[in-house]
Amino acid sequence: MDEVRQNTLRIRDGVEENSLDWFEELYSTANGNEYWIPWSNGEPHHFLIEWVSKTKSRGRALVVGCGLGEDAAYLSQNGWIVTAFDISSSAVHWARKNYSSENIDWQVADLLSLPEDWIGLFDLVVEVHILQAIPEPIRILSAPNMAPLLAPSGQLICIGRLNEKEEEYEGPPWPLSRDFIDSVGADLKNVDFIKKQLPNDDPDVIRYLSVWKREI
Numbered sequence: 772m773d774e775v776r777q778n779t780l781r782i783r784d785g786v787e788e789n790s791l792d793w794f795e796e797l798y799s800t801a802n803g804n805e806y807w808i809p810w811s812n813g814e815p816h817h818f819l820i821e822w823v824s825k826t827k828s829r830g831r832a833l834v835v836g837c838g839l840g841e842d843a844a845y846l847s848q849n850g851w852i853v854t855a856f857d858i859s860s861s862a863v864h865w866a867r868k869n870y871s872s873e874n875i876d877w878q879v880a881d882l883l884s885l886p887e888d889w890i891g892l893f894d895l896v897v898e899v900h901i902l903q904a905i906p907e908p909i910r911i912l913s914a915p916n917m918a919p920l921l922a923p924s925g926q927l928i929c930i931g932r933l934n935e936k937e938e939e940y941e942g943p944p945w946p947l948s949r950d951f952i953d954s955v956g957a958d959l960k961n962v963d964f965i966k967k968q969l970p971n972d973d974p975d976v977i978r979y980l981s982v983w984k985r986e987i
């Protein structure tokens with residue numbers, strides 16, 4: 772077992788046993804009723820829709836932590852060849868059923884230990900509300916695993932909530948600091964950073980979309 776993986780298991784055990792298991796418990800308990808999935812409104816994320824409308828890029832896309840599959844389906848409907856994964860097998864089963872007419876490669880996988888043959892494979896990697904939903908020690912180990920998945924000229928998109936005032940949150944979610952967000956694409960070129968609110972947001976909710984490009 773390599774050092775990173777050993778470390779991961781040590782930290783996961785030390786912090787909170789099975790601290791990601793609640794996702795599977797939630798999806799399986801919801802048993803097909805979307806009402807019980809607080810982050811799902813049946814729509815792709817507004818920021819992703821805006822980004823897709825502005826780009827001519829197409830190719831292979833990977834959706835990280837796809838949940839019920841709205842973002843994956845949207846990319847597929849807009850010409851991307853999509854792989855989508857989640858740590859929860861119930862979520863993946865549900866997403867596949869929701870979008871059975873889309874030609875999407877649905878996978879159960881953990882951002883902490885991804886298949887090696889995904890390295891360098893994708894023209895687009897998208898993460899919506901994943902990093903902010905997982906505890907910090909696991910987040911720190913998971914976040915660097917996305918950039919290496921990009922093919923040359925590939926783009927990485929992260930969407931979530933911004934913690935501008937360095938406040939303490941009893942998450943999930945844990946809004947992320949700008950420094951942490953920047954570290955996710957440290958070896959890439961940042962090509963866009965948008966900060967804004969959605970129409971129904973509370974005044975203290977600030978959202979971000981960050982886009983990086985692999986140059987070589």
Ligand SMILES: C[S@@+](CC[C@H](N)C(=O)[O-])C[C@H]1O[C@@H](n2cnc3c(N)ncnc32)[C@H](O)[C@@H]1O
Pocket residue numbers: 791794795810811835836837838839856857858859862880881882883898899900901904905913
């Ligand atoms: C807040 S939800 C967001 C789901 C979806 N992206 C959306 O916006 O509706 C977080 C998702 O990340 C998944 N997840 C958490 N940790 C993960 C990991 N290590 N690897 C893959 N998926 C993970 C959860 O099962 C859950 O579906």
